[in-house]
Amino acid sequence: MEFTKENMRFYIFMRGKLGESAKLILETLQTVCGDCACCYQSVCSWVKEFNEGKESLSDCPRPGRPKSCVNDRAIASIKKDIDEDHHISVRELSDTIGLSYGTVHTIITEHLRMKKVMKLGVLPHPAYSPDLAPCDFWLFPTLKDRLAGRKFDRIQDLAKAVNSELRAIPEEDVFRKCRSG
Template identity: 40%
Template sequence: MNKENFRYYIKVRAALNIPASVIYDELYPVHGDQTPSYRTVRRWAQWFREGREEIEDEARPGRPITETTSENIEQIRLLIDDDPHITIEEVQEQTGLSHGTLQRIITDHLNLKKATARYIPKDLADFQRAERVRICKQNLATFQEGTWRLCDIVTGDDSWFYHTQIGRKSSNAAWVRRGDPPPTVVRRDKFAPRILFSIFFKSDGPVLIHPVERGQTIDHDYYINNCLHPLVDEIKRQRLSYGTSRIKIHHDNGGAHIHEDASKYLESERLTIIPHPPNSPDLSPCDFWLFDII
């Protein structure tokens, strides 16, 4: 069915005083995604009840579609290349083209879409980027060569956990009927109750979960005595025959993690420290995988 057929059906049903919601429910099971939206059905039903007879679109004033010329496309491309953050309203002011023409040129001809900037932990220098790649490749090669095994890796970090979780954006998605409002989730208050945990885990599950007392600062002494000591003891308990032999520990470059005393303690317990790229907390498995799931 084309749009005129849909409108004729709406016109007939509206003349019988059938509510718009019922008309939409009659159309959607038959025509699926081709069905006009509920808002469109309701609008046309209202117009027909008010006495409209025509089912064709009314002539619209404005500029013709011939505004979509190669010259205009090139002009808009140059404006966007010069300022990727420019708005459609600013382009409209500089070119004099209609909003619809700009939308058509940008999406259909230039194949562009507006994307929100992604926040990153730090703007790395060229050397830091190169070092980030080098260390990642070095670690990956060690696994591929069989020198390291995933089951021997212990990774850890600390993070705040709120008493009430609102879930990730994707987990809050829900199916709704066409025309119905989307679900809402109340934004978490910045003063909501929370607790700091230091968590270490392996490929087969958590090894140590340590709650940090409110107001406690995790300096190198606290990290060694309350995190690393219990971690090593737990590893030895789980591996009675091998102890810490062949165990590698991976944590980011936080001050307490890379302190000389912490490194000396891990080496004294025969734990190998996996190199971590500088200024790259986003590469810690806890941050990009575990904490997001929790």
């Protein structure tokens, strides 16, 4: 059985009502819970509160900033904003949602597992296309430029023109462009 904070507080409550010292209660908690036991100051504080009449095992809410603003609502809001505008910046998101830049960045990178490379979103897999080799980024535009303005009535004519234009490109150019990326 795992000891929760409430379990430990109940144990502190019962042992404190029996008149045991905070030090003895802590030693017993450390024997049972090991490293998961609360600290001496917490035991003293709870013994004092229970002796003053507190009966609730829950901790009172404290003023100030919460420990973490990362919650399901914040994650969903950021995901929705990114889906609506893929070019939105982390700064714009933080201003819109009211969270710090670091918190928004953490949600994007760790919770949503998104990243940007050279200001372009990186998809986990190609959208609807096969993987393209670097030389394809040079070869296709070159071929398009060479065939620009020509009309083909049949698919066979287009295939012949593409083949002849591809053969007309010097082999050294293809390898040089592919190597240079």
